Amino acid sequence: xxxxxxxxxxxxxxxxxxxxxxxxxxxxxxxxxxxxxxxxxxxxxxxxxxxxxxxxxxxxxxxxxxxxxxxxxxxxxxxxxxxxxxxxxxxxxxxxxxxxxxxxxxxxxxxxxxxxxxxxxxxxxxxxxxxxxxxxxxxxxxxxxxxxxxxxxxxxxxxxxxxxxxxxxxxxxxxxxxxxxxxxxxxxxxxxxxxxxxxxxxxxxxxxxxxxxxxxxxxxxxxxxxxxxxxxxxxxxxxxx
Amino acid sequence: xxxxxxxxxxxxxxxxxxxxxxxxxxxxxxxxxxxxxxxxxxxxxxxxxxxxxxxxxxxxxxxxxxxxxxxxxxxxxxxxxxxxxxxxxxxxxxxxxxxxxxxxxxxxxxxxxxxxxxxxxxxxxxxxxxxxxxxxxxxxxxxxxxxxxxxxxxxxxxxxxxxxxxxxxxxxxxxxxxxxxxxxxxxxxxxxxxxxxxxxxxxxxxxxxxxxxxxxxxxxxxxxxxxxxxxxxxxxxxxxxxxxxxxxxxxxxxxxxxxxxxxxxxxxxxxxxxxxxxxxxxxxxxxxxxxxxxxxxxxxxxxxxxxxxxxxxxxxxxxxxxxxxxxxxxxxxxxxxxxxxxxxxxxxxxxxxxxxxxxxxxxxxxxxxxxxxxxxxxxxxxxxxxxxxxxxxxxxxxxxxxxxxxxxxxxxxxxxxxxxxxxxxxxxxxxxxxxx
Ligand SMILES: Nc1ncnc2c1ncn2[C@@H]1O[C@H](COP(=O)(O)OP(=O)(O)OP(=O)(O)O)[C@@H](O)[C@H]1O
Ligand SMILES: [Mg+2]
Numbered sequence: 286x287x288x289x290x291x292x293x294x295x296x297x298x299x300x301x302x303x304x305x306x307x308x309x310x311x312x313x314x315x316x317x318x319x320x321x322x323x324x325x326x327x328x329x330x331x332x333x334x335x336x337x338x339x340x341x342x343x344x345x346x347x348x349x350x351x352x353x354x355x356x357x358x359x360x361x362x363x364x365x366x367x368x369x370x371x372x373x374x375x376x377x378x379x380x381x382x383x384x385x386x387x388x389x390x391x392x393x394x395x396x397x398x399x400x401x402x403x404x405x406x407x408x409x410x411x412x413x414x415x416x417x418x419x420x421x422x423x424x425x426x427x428x429x430x431x432x433x434x435x436x437x438x439x440x441x442x443x444x445x446x447x448x449x450x451x452x453x454x455x456x457x458x459x460x461x462x463x464x465x466x467x468x469x470x471x472x473x474x475x476x477x478x479x480x481x482x483x484x485x486x487x488x489x490x491x492x493x494x495x496x497x498x499x500x501x502x503x504x505x506x507x508x509x510x511x512x513x514x515x516x517x518x519x520x521x522x523x524x525x526x
Numbered sequence: 527x528x529x530x531x532x533x534x535x536x537x538x539x540x541x542x543x544x545x546x547x548x549x550x551x552x553x554x555x556x557x558x559x560x561x562x563x564x565x566x567x568x569x570x571x572x573x574x575x576x577x578x579x580x581x582x583x584x585x586x587x588x589x590x591x592x593x594x595x596x597x598x599x600x601x602x603x604x605x606x607x608x609x610x611x612x613x614x615x616x617x618x619x620x621x622x623x624x625x626x627x628x629x630x631x632x633x634x635x636x637x638x639x640x641x642x643x644x645x646x647x648x649x650x651x652x653x654x655x656x657x658x659x660x661x662x663x664x665x666x667x668x669x670x671x672x673x674x675x676x677x678x679x680x681x682x683x684x685x686x687x688x689x690x691x692x693x694x695x696x697x698x699x700x701x702x703x704x705x706x707x708x709x710x711x712x713x714x715x716x717x718x719x720x721x722x723x724x725x726x727x728x729x730x731x732x733x734x735x736x737x738x739x740x741x742x743x744x745x746x747x748x749x750x751x752x753x754x755x756x757x758x759x760x761x762x763x764x765x766x767x768x769x770x771x772x773x774x775x776x777x778x779x780x781x782x783x784x785x786x787x788x789x790x791x792x793x794x795x796x797x798x799x800x801x802x803x804x805x806x807x808x809x810x811x812x813x814x815x816x817x818x819x820x821x822x823x824x825x826x827x828x829x830x831x832x833x834x835x836x837x838x839x840x841x842x843x844x845x846x847x848x849x850x851x852x853x854x855x856x857x858x859x860x861x862x863x864x865x866x867x868x869x870x871x872x873x874x875x876x877x878x879x880x881x882x883x884x885x886x887x888x889x890x891x892x893x894x895x896x897x898x899x900x901x902x903x904x905x906x907x908x909x910x911x912x913x914x915x916x917x918x919x920x921x922x923x924x925x926x927x928x929x930x931x932x933x934x935x936x937x938x939x940x941x942x943x944x945x946x947x948x949x950x951x952x953x954x955x956x957x958x959x960x961x962x
Contacts, residue, residue: 341844365847377842379835390835393828394847441847 671864680837685746693869719866765880
């Protein structure tokens with residue numbers, strides 16, 4: 286991998302669900318150590334983009350390079366082993382299992398060697414999860430479940446963390462806490478690709494951002510540029526242009 | 527129900543309201559019972575004539591109504607109230623369900639007691655009860671195996687009996703064609719069953735829920751029909767005989783058959799056909815113990831956790847990079863192996879097998895064991911298997927009402943414990959270096 290090559294590069298990626306073309310020629314890159322955000326309306330294809338990075342759905346065209354290797358169309362578990370983790374949309378925690386077991390599940394791609402140390406790290410990041418670690422995950426509050434989903438993804442020691450709408454359904458105070466934690470995770474050395482509806486917060490946090498409209502990248506720029514952009518203000522920030 | 531709330535005021539019970547409610551509920555119960563029982567009990571088919579015996583359902587319905595009336599009244603006495611309270615509290619699911627390591631250590635003493643009892647029981651039992659015990663153990667094994675597939679991995683397999691049949695026929699046909707004895711056939715039949723599990727599992731595991739259930743149901747029937755119709759190879763409905771186990775070459779027969787020495791002659795004791803059954807029981811019991819240990823270990827290992835995670839959320843599993851095909855397949859093959867082992871024991875204990883032992887009813891019974899046991903709970907499955915096999919024997923005294931009593935008990939169990947007898951418990955993970 287040459288020093289100038291980004292951590293993740295997506296080139297003209299297409300994705301389909303049968304006849305529906307969900308992504309059209311999407312190109313973007315993420316440098317190591319960045320927080321990059323992707324914003325877009327409902328159904329724009331944001332979740333599809335994250336999942337097709339993970340090989341599900343398989344990209345219908347284009348390619349994805351990660352750490353200098355082509356990972357297009359690899360099986361999902363192979364991609365996870367290479368250090369990409371995802372906290373999928375809607376949390377998707379394992380409701381009948383304990384909080385602790387949920388976290389341990391996240392460690393599966395990397396094996397059990399660092400399990401204890403990583404568990405302690407996650408508990409430091411989310412002390413609430415430590416308090417509740419013997420509780421059934423399904424009985425956690427929505428915000429706690431989101432913490433659990435992020436913590437679970439962190440257990441695989443990812444270099445690149447994909448977060449799909451972590452602020453979904455959370456109260457403003459909790460949103461702020463989750464975003465502060467995302468900053469903390471980045472500061473500890475991970476790179477973050479953040480999909481958000483909460484455009485204001487996301488663009489403030491991120492170094493750069495992309496705007497996805499109907500499966501196509503419409504705009505890109507630094508966080509401030511996009512925050513100031515009249516089109517973004519009108520469509521995603523509820524401003525009047 | 528608002529009437530109850532109104533009836534129980536803070537100062538005490540308003541008996542006039544309670545009384546009215548009890549009358550209402552008893553009337554409703556009476557009507558309902560009459561509706562249900564009228565056609566079934568009231569009309570008796572006598573030759574080609576239908577005889578009218580309406581006084582019978584009337585009597586039964588009256589008994590039911592009286593019972594309902596008394597129950598409602600009893601519910602409002604202080605004792606009834608506390609009992610009701612405790613019953614409801616039990617049904618509320620607890621948020622915390624992890625057993626600490628020390629607590630599960632304390633349970634070891636219980637385990638020891640159970641093992642001792644299980645080992646002495648066959649020495650005291652009559653031949654009849656010995657066969658009941660062996661059957662119970664076989665169902666425990668089957669329950670434990672299917673519990674991996676249905677309870678842990680959440681894959682509804684309605685054709686589990688197929689693997690049971692593969693194991694049983696593995697022993698019988700292995701003896702017939704390859705001259706295998708019990709001990710060499712046991713691992714081979716288990717592997718054969720695992721192979722069948724893999725062959726069925728691979729194409730089928732893309733399916734979910736109902737579809738999976740239907741396909742496995744079909745698979746179970748296919749195996750049975752093949753066994754039934756492949757006359758030249760399996761003997762069809764005539765069945766095949768299966769060899770008895772040996773203890774290091776000692777045979778459990780009156781006179782040596784295969785050039786060995788009979789067990790009783792070697793130990794200079796008089797011949798007793800029970801020896802064979804006691805021996806089968808003891809070996810079976812050891813295998814069951816082994817299975818319990820294996821399943822308990824597996825549940826605390828990544829594979830076992832992945833089985834359960836897959837049951838909870840497949841997409842999340844894939845997002846975590848779990849190879850879901852492999853994980854499902856491992857559950858399926860593991861379950862099949864256990865089913866195969868159970869089949870070998872069934873064949874050797876029966877001495878003779880034919881396809882009628884492997885019909886859908888068996889699969890349904892094993893599923894019932896797993897569901898009643900509490901989907902995923904090892905203890906629950908064992909208790910349920912024992913209850914469902916031993917209870918019908920105990921109920922033989924009731925002759926005609928046996929099946930009826932069995933049904934009533936099942937219904938009561940589901941009311942009392944809608945999530946199965948025992949809720950799955952999990953052992954806490956000991957994190958090194960974590961301060962409280
Ligand atoms: N499994 C699927 N099968 C068919 N169509 C799908 C599937 N998943 C998503 N789609 C479609 O693809 C499009 C993009 O969906 P996607 O979930 O990526 O949107 P999104 O940008 O994440 O939206 P939101 O912000 O609401 O989560 C939508 O039109 C959706 O209906
Ligand atoms: Mg989405």
